[in-house]
Amino acid sequence: MSFLQDKNLESFARTRGEENGEQIPRVEYSEEEVQTWQTIYKELVDLYPTHACAEFNYIFPLLQQNCGYSPNNIPQLQDVSEFLKDCTGFTLRPVAGLLSSRDFLAGLAFRVFHSTQYIRHHSKPMYTPEPDICHELLGHAPLFADPEFAQFSQEIGLASLGASDDMIEQLATLYWFTVEYGICLENGSKKAYGAGLLSSFGELQYCLTDEPGHDLFDPSVTCITKYPITSFQPKYFIAESFADAKNKLMTWTSTIKRPFQVRYNPYTQRVEMLDTMPSVQCLVRDIKSQVFTLEEALGKLKLNM
Structure with a gap:
């Protein structure tokens, strides 16, 4: 069995820290920072029941019960x-800040999400020029606890491994319109699942209007659609479900030209290259x-029926 080796992945593996049992440093947030979190938290929590998808609304109370999510505490x-x-x-x-698209997407392939820990300036609690802890924990984290969404996100990461720079740009665009700004249908009604929406009081309301x-x-269309990064989106893409979006994504990524296929092994937490007969035979045995x-x-x- 061979494992994918790439200069980006080697660097990524060295910084994971997970295998050595390293703990993420805990941050002592100031009273002013907690107040900023509180302002954002209260505004968003009031909107979630009517504007967020069912999966998000199922998971969010679990984070409140198990991870210290509350108006007065930054988890x-x-x-x-x-x-x-x-x-x-x-x-x-x-x-500490933004990663390149290639490095960030490579993390998703390993089921690792790179998150900031700082919080936006207190003078503008409803705006941040780049991702902060409010965006990460309120927007992204909840849905990574949903199996379908987790697999969808990982598929984008797996497709990025060994991809050309042009394909990385297309995958980053797909990520933008789904994981960041995605909308899904529930009983015919539009609901938000993208982190950029679920962490923005203003855009969460705007995105579901006419x-x-x-x-x-449609991945083939979505991946080449231009988008602004400093204003509300003029267009959103709607998925019928996470499962439907994942199937469409996998069909589209199968057209990516690269001399190998990869899969994530959840037992070893490694990405394996399916580039030899023994590696493919091992996968066949697992499937059987x-x-x-x-x-x-x-x-x-x-x-029992």
């Missing part, structure tokens, strides 16, 4: 990371084992 990345790992295997890793455009999610387990489960369900 610690370590606590949230442990919760996410128990749910889907995703973990959080702290970064003012912006709304198109169905899963199919056998599925058939056994179906058989027992029939007996």
